[in-house]
Amino acid sequence: MPLQRDPSLVPLSHDHHDALLRVFHIRQALRAGAELDAAATATRQFFARDLVPHFRAEEEVLLPVLRTALGAEHPLLAMLVDDHRMLERLARDLDGSPQRLSAFANLLERHIRFEERELFQQYQGHVPQAARADVEAGVRRILNRPAGAPKMCDVPEDVAPLKWRER
Numbered sequence: 001m002p003l004q005r006d007p008s009l010v011p012l013s014h015d016h017h018d019a020l021l022r023v024f025h026i027r028q029a030l031r032a033g034a035e036l037d038a039a040a041t042a043t044r045q046f047f048a049r050d051l052v053p054h055f056r057a058e059e060e061v062l063l064p065v066l067r068t069a070l071g072a073e074h075p076l077l078a079m080l081v082d083d084h085r086m087l088e089r090l091a092r093d094l095d096g097s098p099q100r101l102s103a104f105a106n107l108l109e110r111h112i113r114f115e116e117r118e119l120f121q122q123y124q125g126h127v128p129q130a131a132r133a134d135v136e137a138g139v140r141r142i143l144n145r146p147a148g149a150p151k152m153c154d155v156p157e158d159v160a161p162l163k164w165r166e167r
């Protein structure tokens with residue numbers, strides 16, 4: 001049975017979906033051995049436009065609430081921040097090199113699975129309901145994504161026919 005995502009985490013989970021699509025496209029380019037420079041450029045653009053604010057929302061809004069709920073020394077919290085710093089370094093060095101593209105894609109995928117399966121489960125188990133509305137408001141403010149606002153979607157037409165999705 002699929003896990004129910006708390007509404008306050010839904011904007012972040014939408015970003016995770018987009019990030020996994022980016023991983024899919026990187027791997028497609030790697031398999032074909034073609035368009036690697038284009039894949040690197042698209043990935044750097046995705047990083048700057050989507051992942052920079054996404055990491056900021058997680059670190060400025062989610063992290064303080066999780067520190068209170070789980071304790072500041074909880075190992076999952078250090079992992080969140082360490083992964084972000086490593087992904088930033090890998091994104092900065094990204095070019096058409098297959099090794100760099102696959103290192104970035106592998107870590108991004110692992111990081112998202114870690115957040116969805118472990119970190120968000122901890123959040124849903126330990127962060128009080130009363131704190132969650134503020135989390136959602138803070139995340140949406142940083143992502144500049146008011147509730148119900150459509151967001152331009154990058155997904156190519158052969159992957160998803162809709163150019164716009166409700167966020």
Ligand SMILES: [Fe+2]
Pocket residue numbers: 055058080084111115
């Ligand atoms: Fe993250």
Ligand SMILES: [Fe+2]
Pocket residue numbers: 012016054058112115
């Ligand atoms: Fe995330």
